[in-house]
Amino acid sequence: MVWLAVFFLVAASGFYLGGARREFLGPAFMLASGLWVALAWRAWEGWRKGRRVGGITDLPVFLFLGYAAWAACRGPAPYLAKLEWLCAALYGAVFLTARHQLPSRKQVPWTLFFFVLVALAAVGVGFLHFRTGIYPIGPVPFLGWEAVDRPDYQERMSGTFGCPNHFGNYGVQASLAALTLAVWPGLAFPFRMLLLWAGAALAAGVYFSISRGSWLAWIFSHCAWLLRWLRRGPLNWLGRSVFLALAVGVLAAGWFAATADGIVAERWKRVLGEGKGWERLFSGEGNIRIALARDGWEIWKTSPWWGTGPATFDLVHLRMESWDRGMRAIFTHNDYLNTLSDYGMVGALIVAGFWLALMVLLWRRGRSRAEGGEADVLTGLGWAVVVAMLIHAWVDFNFHIPANALACFLLLGLATAVTFPERPAKGSPWVNPLVCLLALLVAGATGWFGARTWSAWSQLGVDGKAMAAWPDAELAARLKEAWRRDPSCLPVAEFGGDAYRIKALGAFLEAGATGASASSAKEQEIRKWVEEADAWYRRAEALNSMDDTLSVRRATVLDLVGRFGESESLYRRGLAMRPHSRFFHLTYGNHLWRRGNLEGARDHLEQALRVAGAKPRAGEGLDAAEEARTMLEKVKEQIAKRGGGRQIPVPAFNPRED
Numbered sequence: 001m002v003w004l005a006v007f008f009l010v011a012a013s014g015f016y017l018g019g020a021r022r023e024f025l026g027p028a029f030m031l032a033s034g035l036w037v038a039l040a041w042r043a044w045e046g047w048r049k050g051r052r053v054g055g056i057t058d059l060p061v062f063l064f065l066g067y068a069a070w071a072a073c074r075g076p077a078p079y080l081a082k083l084e085w086l087c088a089a090l091y092g093a094v095f096l097t098a099r100h101q102l103p104s105r106k107q108v109p110w111t112l113f114f115f116v117l118v119a120l121a122a123v124g125v126g127f128l129h130f131r132t133g134i135y136p137i138g139p140v141p142f143l144g145w146e147a148v149d150r151p152d153y154q155e156r157m158s159g160t161f162g163c164p165n166h167f168g169n170y171g172v173q174a175s176l177a178a179l180t181l182a183v184w185p186g187l188a189f190p191f192r193m194l195l196l197w198a199g200a201a202l203a204a205g206v207y208f209s210i211s212r213g214s215w216l217a218w219i220f221s222h223c224a225w226l227l228r229w230l231r232r233g234p235l236n237w238l239g240r241s242v243f244l245a246l247a248v249g250v251l252a253a254g255w256f257a258a259t260a261d262g263i264v265a266e267r268w269k270r271v272l273g274e275g276k277g278w279e280r281l282f283s284g285e286g287n288i289r290i291a292l293a294r295d296g297w298e299i300w301k302t303s304p305w306w307g308t309g310p311a312t313f314d315l316v317h318l319r320m321e322s323w324d325r326g327m328r329a330i331f332t333h334n335d336y337l338n339t340l341s342d343y344g345m346v347g348a349l350i351v352a353g354f355w356l357a358l359m360v361l362l363w364r365r366g367r368s369r370a371e372g373g374e375a376d377v378l379t380g381l382g383w384a385v386v387v388a389m390l391i392h393a394w395v396d397f398n399f400h401i402p403a404n405a406l407a408c409f410l411l412l413g414l415a416t417a418v419t420f421p422e423r424p425a426k427g428s429p430w431v432n433p434l435v436c437l438l439a440l441l442v443a444g445a446t447g448w449f450g451a452r453t454w455s456a457w458s459q460l461g462v463d464g465k466a467m468a469a470w471p472d473a474e475l476a477a478r479l480k481e482a483w484r485r486d487p488s489c490l491p492v493a494e495f496g497g498d499a500y501r502i503k504a505l506g507a508f509l510e511a512g513a514t515g516a517s518a519s520s521a522k523e524q525e526i527r528k529w530v531e532e533a534d535a536w537y538r539r540a541e542a543l544n545s546m547d548d549t550l551s552v553r554r555a556t557v558l559d560l561v562g563r564f565g566e567s568e569s570l571y572r573r574g575l576a577m578r579p580h581s582r583f584f585h586l587t588y589g590n591h592l593w594r595r596g597n598l599e600g601a602r603d604h605l606e607q608a609l610r611v612a613g614a615k616p617r618a619g620e621g622l623d624a625a626e627e628a629r630t631m632l633e634k635v636k637e638q639i640a641k642r643g644g645g646r647q648i649p650v651p652a653f654n655p656r657e658d
Contacts, residue, residue, distance in 0.1 A: 002038045002101050005031045006094060007114055009406055014118040014170065016145060017137055017162045019402030022457045022491075023145045028402065029086050029450025035093035036443030040436045042100055047432035051423035053100050054435040057361050057416060060354035061092045062438050067347055068310060069445070075309025076546050079490040082449055084310045087402065089446045091409045098413025105374045108414055109184050112177045115407065116198055119174030122167065123205035126159035130208075131263075137162070146462070155263045157208040166401045168206045168214025172388050173407045175202040175218065176225060180381040183229060185374055207254065210267055213395040219251065221388035228380045232371040288325070289333045289395055295320055296337035300344070307344030315546035316341070324580040324611065331400060335393035338400075359386060361416050382415025456486035464498020468506070475499055479536070490543045494550065496536035501557040504529035508560050526560060533557045548574045549583070556587050564595055582611040586628050593631070598639045605632040 009028055013019030019028070039053075046053035068088055072081035102108070129135040133154050136147040153164050161167035178199035182192045206214050226247055230240045258264045299308060299316050308316050314330045317323060332338045339348050362382045369375040389398065389408050398404040459482035461467040467475060479499075482492040507526050537554035544550065555570035571588040578584055589604035608628040 002035055002097055003107070003111070005035060006097060006111075006410065009090075009094065010115055010403075010410065011118050012140075012143075013403035013406055014122055015160050016140060017148060017160065018166050018170070018404065019406070020162065021145075021148075022460075023143070024402065025083075025087070026450070026454030026457055028090055029446055029454060032086075032090040032093040033443045033447035033450060035097050036089070036439045036446060039093070039096050039100060040439035040443065043432045043436040043439060046423060047428060047436070050425050050428050051420060052426065052428040052431050053423065054431050055418075057354075057357045058096060058099070058435070060350055060357060061096065062442075064347070064350045064354070065089060065092060065442060067350055068343070071307070071343060071347065072310050075312060077309060077312050077315060077544050079488055079543055080311035081309060082453070082488070086446060086450055086453070087400075087405070089442055090402070091405045092442075093446075094406055095409035095413040098410050099417050102414070102417045102419055104419055105378075105417070108374070108378065108417070109181055109187075111410075111414065112181050115410070116174050116178045116181065116195070116202075119170060119177075119202055119205075120198055122159035122161065123157075123171060123201055124159075126157040126167070126205055126208065130157070131155040156210045157205060159205065161403070163401075164209040165211040165213060165396050166398055166404055168209035168211035169217060169388070169392050169396070169398045169404050170407060171202045171206040171209070172214055172218045172221060172392070173385060173404070173411060175199045175206065176221060176381060176384045176388065177411060178202060179222070179225060180377055183233065183377060185372065185377065207257070210264055213392045216395075217388040217392040220391050221384045223247070224387045225380055225384035228383060232376060232380075234372060288329070291323075291325075292317075292329055292332045293334050293337055295323060296332035296334060296341050298322075300337065300340040303344060305344045305346055307340065307342045307347060310342050312546065313338055313341045315544075318548070318581070319546075319577050321579070331397040333396055335397055335399050338397060355386070355390070358382075358412060358416065362386070365416070378415045378417070382412055385411045385415070452486040453489060456482040456489040456492055458482075459485070460491060460495055464495040465502055467495055467499035468502035470499070472503075476532075483539075488543065490540060493536050493540035493543060497533045497540055497550070497553065497557075500529045500533035500536065501553060504533060504557060504560050530557050530561050548577045548581075552584055552587055555591070559591055559594060564591070567591060580611055582608045582624050582628070585611065586624055586631075589628070589635075590631065593635055598635055602632065602635050602639065605635060 009019075009031060012024050012028075016024055019025070043053040065085070065088060068081075068085050072078060072085050075081045125137075129150075131154075133152040134149050137150055137160050138145055138147040148162075150158060151162055156164040158164040158167040161170065178195045181187070182195040182199065203218065206218050226243065230243060235243065295317055296313065298320070299313060302308065302316075313332055314328065317329060317332075332341065336348075339351055343351075362379055365375060365379040365382075369379065385408060392398055399408070459478045461470070467478075470478070475496075479492060479496045482489065486492070504526050507522060507529070511522060534554060534557065537550055537557075540550045541547075541554075551570045552574040555567035555574070558564075558567040558570070568591070571584070571591055574581070574584045575588060585604045585608035589601045589608060592598075592604065593601035605628050609625060609632070
């Protein structure tokens with residue numbers, strides 16, 4: 001049963017936007033709780049039979065979960081920290097299941113083959129929509145998961161993932177699994193050829209993702225895998241020479257194909273710029289990752305030992321004076337710096353301890369296992385996955401994407417798996433009860449918090465805009481029930497505020513479009529919606545005081561009923577925290593325009609246009625710059641005529657434009 005749960009996690013995350021959706025995470029948390037219970041049972045069984053379950057390699061997993069739980073309790077964003085902890089518990093459950101729940105290594109090739117099939121299906125979807133910007137991913141009817149449009153990454157392939165970079169990393173890991181199966185001891189020759197073809201198909205997916213980090217991870221990890229296999233495999237010097245020549249040929253062909261591909265060349269040109277080269281890249285102008293890394297380093301220095309708190313980089317980063325690009329990065333795009341800034345040196349040392357213990361175990365396996373055996377082949381896979389993930393971690397955040405993290409820890413768990421006959425007896429009387437107790441504690445926390453969170457999510461729509469279309473009675477009832485199930489669930493409060501704000505704004509605009517004042521009943525309805533939006537936004541602010549967007553959205557809804565004094569203070573507070581936010585300048589400019597302060601409105605709308613990042617992120621809705629230009633033209637016309645008058649609010653705001 002535990003392996004059915006693992007197979008579901010691998011398939012569901014790989015087929016549906018990398019698992020980075022509430023629809024996947026809710027049931028995944030429940031399965032993770034079950035996996036922890038199964039691990040506790042395995043430890044109890046090992047204690048009864050005198051076989052130790054657990055070792056030094058497993059210790060950092062428990063240490064990090066304990067430290068992350070403490071950090072989440074003291075952090076400024078408890079809901080986001082809780083989600084991050086639940087995801088860490090999920091990944092730890094899969095890793096320890098692969099290490100300790102393997103009946104025998106005969107199951108390993110079937111597990112790897114299943115993972116390769118999932119990745120091939122993802123690549124197949126990519127080729128079905130080859131160099132197509134937007135296409136639907138899903139639906140999954142029997143699970144109730146709706147179809148979601150892929151963000152418009154234009155010609156870059158992402159298959160069933162929302163982002164080409166994470167799709168590319170997934171393909172790298174699956175390609176390594178396919179190569180490992182191709183050299184599996186005792187496998188028939190036709191199956192070896194089929195798996196080599198699968199590796200080539202997955203490599204093609206990595207190539208067409210046009211993900212530079214994935215390319216580097218693919219090259220270095222496959223070189224590490226190949227060199228180790230050539231050294232320990234069955235080939236003589238002539239066979240090794242042939243394979244080395246083939247590898248060099250593949251790299252050369254990839255290089256020439258990339259230089260001849262106009263789309264790839266254009267992507268490099270956007271990074272380096274014409275006539276500026278590496279200076280542009282390392283200044284952060286050509287590649288946003290360099291600028292994010294610098295900011296992540298500065299954030300870490302503000303709290304070097306404990307960090308600013310789990311999942312807080314995004315919130316702290318938006319307030320930095322140096323960040324003037326007018327967009328939201330969410331992560332540093334560097335998992336090393338993300339760990340440092342969020343968890344501090346203590347958390348980073350625990351994570352480093354995990355990787356160090358893992359590499360020591362792989363090194364010992366390489367010395368103690370017979371060359372060419374199943375355990376030896378898996379050791380090579382483990383080394384290659386370590387190389388791939390640690391290299392790609394410099395330029396992306398794959399450990400924050402469920403599909404990528406699950407694949408990584410599944411492969412590493414299989415590479416370091418301990419079958420029951422291999423378990424030592426030493427330490428069993430005290431290690432097994434400790435592992436059992438800790439696993440039950442993690443299972444209880446994962447089950448309790450995961451169930452509450454999933455239960456609250458089940459009452460919500462896709463977002464506030466979708467929920468605004470619900471009848472008032474249904475919206476109120478479902479929000480009330482969701483809040484009862486989990487009063488710490490930030491999306492309940494945030495979506496509630498958004499839904500009522502959109503309802504109030506729609507009614508306000510409808511009245512303005514007719515040129516007549518709203519009826520008394522309609523005014524009362526608008527005021528009721530404004531009060532509801534205000535109340536829900538206040539709840540959201542209490543749950544996440546560092547998200548300045550919530551107070552600015554609340555200000556926009558207060559403007560609808562003329563509560564300008566309250567909204568003025570909210571706008572000013574938001575701009576004081578984030579002076580480079582286009583969304584804040586745009587909404588405050590609209591506020592001043594409505595109050596008749598045309599010069600002030602002009603200044604803030606011009607400032608909104610001066611903020612870098614003229615377009616919103618691909619696939620995320622309205623272009624705030626275009627809205628600002630339209631409003632600015634009208635304001636300037638009124639200034640030229642010296643006319644007064646007030647202006648109704650902007651018809652729509654993109655929540656991600658903050």
